[in-house]
Amino acid sequence: MKKTLRMVMAVCLMAVSSFAAAANYTLWINGRTGGGVVGDYDSWTYWGPGTTAAGVNKKSVNWDGRSGIASQSGRIRDALDCFCTGSNWCYVVTHSAGDLMIGYTLANYGGSARVKKNAVANASGVCGNSDGSAQTGWNIKWVRAASGAAGGSELSDAGAWTTTEPLVQDLKTTTARAMYNHNTTRNVWFYMYAGARGTAYSGILPGQDDEAVAYHSTGGVAGSAGGSYCNPGDWLCKDLTLGTAANEGGSVKWSYHSVSFRDDGEAHNHYANGNWGGIVGVVRTAVVNSAL
Template sequence: MSTSLRAAALAIAVSTTLLAAPEASATNYTLWIHGKNGGGTQRGNYADFSNWGPSTVSAGVNKKAVNWDGRQKISVENFRIRDALDCYCTGTNWCYVAVHSAGNLQIGYALSLHGGSTRSVRNAVPNSSGVCGTTGATQVGWNIKWVDVASGAGGGSELADNGEWATSDPIVGDLTTSTARGMYNHNTTRSKWFYMFAAAKGTAYSGILSGQDDEAVAYHSTGGVSVKGGFCNPGDWFCDGTLTTGTAATSNGKAKWSYHTVSFRDDGENHDHYQNGNWENIVGVVRADVAAYAY
């Protein structure tokens, strides 16, 4: 974890300018955005952590579950992410954001395509649909301190390319490597840092996924690399290059997207993609990071 990058992210965050008078009190929140399928979560219910694990577990200050239909296309369901950001990340309120898998596409899409738009400042009191009341003020974009990404699918997965997932789910088309990478400008994060946590305990689909993988997504995606390729841990054979930690390009010169840094590379190959309804594997690594830094 680069403490200097954390400090830089926080310094940038506090520079956001409101266009009208803010709310009287300030609160920090932690938003958790799940990935594909979503475990039958109740959409619009910010207290439903059934996709992740026990809600009693420490997972950041004032944690909220941002539940969306993980079978649907990103563009169709992104309004739910924007509703949550409007609710908890406007006015004097600030957010930490943690995402898993296709949740990476959801927050990236929201920031790139809507993060420069005028938002209504909300009161952090949601109705049954997950929409919060207005305060009458407005601002540009959202107050986000940083984003932690567990096995991010921002670069798509070869499993979608090769039809390994149920094609009846519209989101599978979004998860092909070409579509995910072309969906929005991944370099446009509105200066919000994406801290990437890349897992490498991949076995079942090692012949389909490029380089190191976690059984669902490969390092080119989970490491925030700007091009598709077979990237691995140091010393591994038959790879295009090594996925570096931090912001540096891979060992063969492939750049990461802007404001993307690898905070965790699974050199021991100890973590796979799946949280198993109990904050496990790479989600567990991110949960511990969020518990330590989101306060």
Template sequence: MRPLVLACLLLASAISSQAGATNYSLWINGRGAGGAAGSYADFSYWGPARSGLGVNPRAVNWDGYNSIASQNGKVRDALDCFCTGTNWCYIATFSAGDPMIGYTLANFGGSSRQVSNAAPNAAGVCGVSGGAKQTQIGWNIRWVRAAAGAAGGTELADAGRWTTGEPLVHDLKTTTVRAMYNHNDTRGTWFYMYAGARGSAYSLLLPGQDDEVVAYHSSGGVAGSSGGSYCNPRDWWCNDLTLGAAVNEGGRPKWNNHYVHYRDDAEQFKHYLNNNWEGITIPLRADMEAFAR
């Protein structure tokens, strides 16, 4: 076969393969009740139905109450459904959704996953693709965007400001969640962090800049076994949380593949979205619309 003919056939095959690929935007909620588990169309945790949530948006609902380990299967189901085979995913998280996806990647991102057909049943589980079982290692994830990321924990959980009978509150203690999984092992996936700074009276419990619930040490992906005090550059009384993946002022690094994309220098965004797309989810949503295509 002539080289030119062979090249054309290979190009046609590649185009045909890409034509069957679909991108999805997955939204993983944080603490608190919201959408129905297994329903990828229920965005009630986040707010009223709206456009501009990225390409083919899907809500990855878990109960926001029980432990990360016990609820993690719902996230794996979604990743198996939409992020295998020729399909790829963009992921948005809020608050405890950050350690949820981090835990998933660190503990299961190197496991064999079934290539699924992106057609979930009522429980949110998809069938095999093409009628024949195929597997791959891990998932196809382009990046994660984490608003008010709680993978570093919150001092509100440490101090018992939330009910201590809630399993998730135990997980969100600063030393507990930081020891729960290897935060540096993201399977090569980049986490783009959104750190809010419009604190409140609760700020007395939270070191440095905060959004009422999580301090910059957590929402900025600062590495280590405990929290620390980090601020905006104009605040001289604590070390700066640096933008990008750079080491923070004072010498403490971020976890591997963690990048501060948005730092709330104007101190305008709180934590809570109030089931209305509010707070630090505002810049997150805008960037999902712009970049998740």
């Protein structure tokens, strides 16, 4: 009887230990230009002060912001393996080309076998194995995209950015849209936040824009090329709708993509400016209230 009781208590203790070890993490994936130290999940140079609230157990998933998406995807996979496997779950937040990065990574690797990790990273951003077992894909609750560039940008098409950067080539509208199946999100919802504080020099961008990316991309509009979408009341182009509804004129959004914020007041530009600014600030507030 005593032996049986000890065994039951041991099982209970293991269960409690496993439960206590489970954690949620908030992963922030930068866009073009990078800035944070690659492999250092506590380097927040790209975003703003690291002391600023940005979701539970926040981690900065840094990649160089200049190389091609395919070549840098391994950095993202390392972070997802570290913090989003086993009993751990992740909230993922992206900015600009970070949206293209997570979309590409989920579509191409989200169905692969991933060895469960222990959430303790070395200097290269790689974590050790936990129990040696594997799982399919990652545990992701949602993705929130600030000025998502998975649909590309006409600034890349026109050569407004340096054409020697491989990332700029990937950000051409037709290239970005053909890079992977944007409807394949592994059932993870992408919540889109579209800024609209454009300027005269961003007139090359169709419809509403935030100086760098237009609504067709930041709103997750499907198709092989970009279109012209605006806030309600602008008679020059069609309305980008909130949620998953078809846009004015009938165009649809990619599967599992929903517009959470449309900048009707034209108050938010593209840039974080090292202080959680622009549309990034809007997303950060939403994350603080939901990534718990």
